[in-house]
Amino acid sequence: MYDFDMLGLAPQLNTAIKEAGLTEPTPIQNKAIPLALEGHDVLGLAQTGTGKTLAFGLPLIQHLLDQPGKPREKTVKALILAPTRELVNQIADSLRNLTAKTKLRVVTVVGGQSIGKQIKLLSRGTDILVATPGRLIDLMDRRALDLSTARHLVLDEADQMLDMGFIHDLRKIAPKLGTPRQTMLFSATMPKQMEELSQAYLSNPKRVQVAPPGKAADKITQSVHFVPGPEKPSKLREILSNDAGALTLVFARTKHGAEKLMKGLVADGFNAASIHGNKTQGQRDRALKAFRQGTVNILVATDVAARGIDIPGVAYVINYDLPEVADNYVHRIGRTARAGREGQAIAFCAHEEAGLLRDIEKLMKITIPVASGTPPTDFTARPKRGQKQGQRRRSGPPRNRSSKPAGNGQAPQGTKRRRPRRRKAA
Incomplete structure (x- = not known):
């Protein structure tokens, strides 16, 4: 364990951290920040509420502070993708608190807001862009921004992005970013498709995990x-x-x-x-x-x-x-x-x-x-084969779903046999 002062962060960042009342990193921050500061791609797994935003936000801001110069018009230096508008705003608020004493500019683009205003904001150039994938695609189609200068990509709550079908948008967005780049992927769970996603977009990532998937916070x-x-x-x-x-x-x-x-x-x-x-x-x-x-x-x-x-x-x-x-x-x-x-x-x-x-x-x-209350009497019983959990089995004989004749050439009981159609004479 270390404290934030030992990371070698810029004075502006250390001041922002202290003003937020933070002294010691959380476990995910403790493991991910040093690796990200070294420039490694990072695959971070931790349940919600454990401080993932700072785990990628602090090293991202530090890298940008080490790269002097304002972004050119319509360009972006770093891109953070999140699945929902609420999460985008939450991430941006946290980053703005950290960058308040710097010249770094944080911009958000989400659906449900004026795309014209967003195009105007992006025209000035952006240090950190936090976006939902769908609206970002809309802006790309209008040529409102240039992602070729982005050397940092963060996918936050990546498992939910997969659930919401944003993988198709990601396939359109990622090739437009600059290379080489640092990519960080953070998620609360690790389904099989997530492993495939990390292999496709991360290069030799360092994996950090502070709690098994599906585990809630201890408190x-x-x-x-x-x-x-x-x-x-x-x-x-x-x-x-x-x-x-x-x-x-x-x-x-x-x-x-x-x-x-x-x-x-x-x-x-x-x-x-x-x-x-x-x-x-x-x-x-x-x-x-x-x-x-x-x-x-x-x-x-x-x-x-x-x-x-x-x-x-x-x-x-x-x-x-x-x-x-x-x-x-x-x-x-x-x-x-x-x-x-x-x-x-x-x-x-x-x-x-x-x-x-x-x-x-x-x-x-x-x-x-x-x-x-009292659990249902069959709560501990395993569902029968072909029956979903929580689903009651129908009473009475099973329905015959087949429309084909029985093996003896007779139609199933309760059904009518069709007469063959007569062919018209030529």
Whole structure:
């Protein structure tokens, strides 16, 4: 272990770090920063909330400070790609705090905002560009920027970019960047496709991993309530009332469900807002700002916000609906217990969600403590072959799905045999 003063960073960076109240690096920072400062490509694996932004941000800024000169018009020196608008803004805010006493310029480009304004911003030249892949492709098509001068590429939350289909955009973007370049890839999980991605875009990378995939932060206390779907609203209100005023993030599965849940809470006197894909960028930014400042203490969100909220004061994460993908549970609960704090992750599980909970526990290699309710009697039973977890088997005889005649030449029972068509005379 070392402290930030031992890294040999520029005085402006050391000042920014101290003003942020940081003294010792987190484990991922401890391992990744020295390697990145040496110029190595880095493959970093760590759960959310462990300080990955500084792990790539500090060495990136240091490299740029060592390269004097302003960027030319439309050019970019370093590119950071992230899957969501919220995460782009979060990364940019952190980098701007670090570069406040330097001449480095950080620019963001995301969908949902005026592309004309973004083209104007890029025309001045950019030191660090933080972008979502889709909007970046739009700007490339309009020839609004030149990536050939970019010698640094960072892929943050790369596993989510894969899940969202951005691999195709990455194949268009990467060849436009300059070479040689340093590439850093950071992710919370390491699916097989991630290994292929690292082989394609990283050169002899140094791999750093501080926790096994699927592991939550140690200071998160987890629990599950087995509650029927119709009783979820009353259970949620009961929990929210027990600690009124605490910053609470509530995850719903769908955009419509999140909005309906938020409006119901507001109607009952709770101070709530929502964030999901049907909201404009301005609405999402205002909701996040209100939540960060505490003027709204309950934020109802879909998975669009699972990796884009870095608010140390979040005390509770409530999984009102369990996610369809087990990995997303880890990302959701990673919104609490950040920056060394403690937090609680509370899950609701209806009978039809039992299979989803089983998948989460299998991924995390734990059994989540039961806070209330009774698990379904078949919760520990393995699903039968051909049957998905959490799916009930139909009663009655199986349906014959075949449309072909039976082996004896007779049509299956309950079906009609077609008469052969008569051929017309020529």
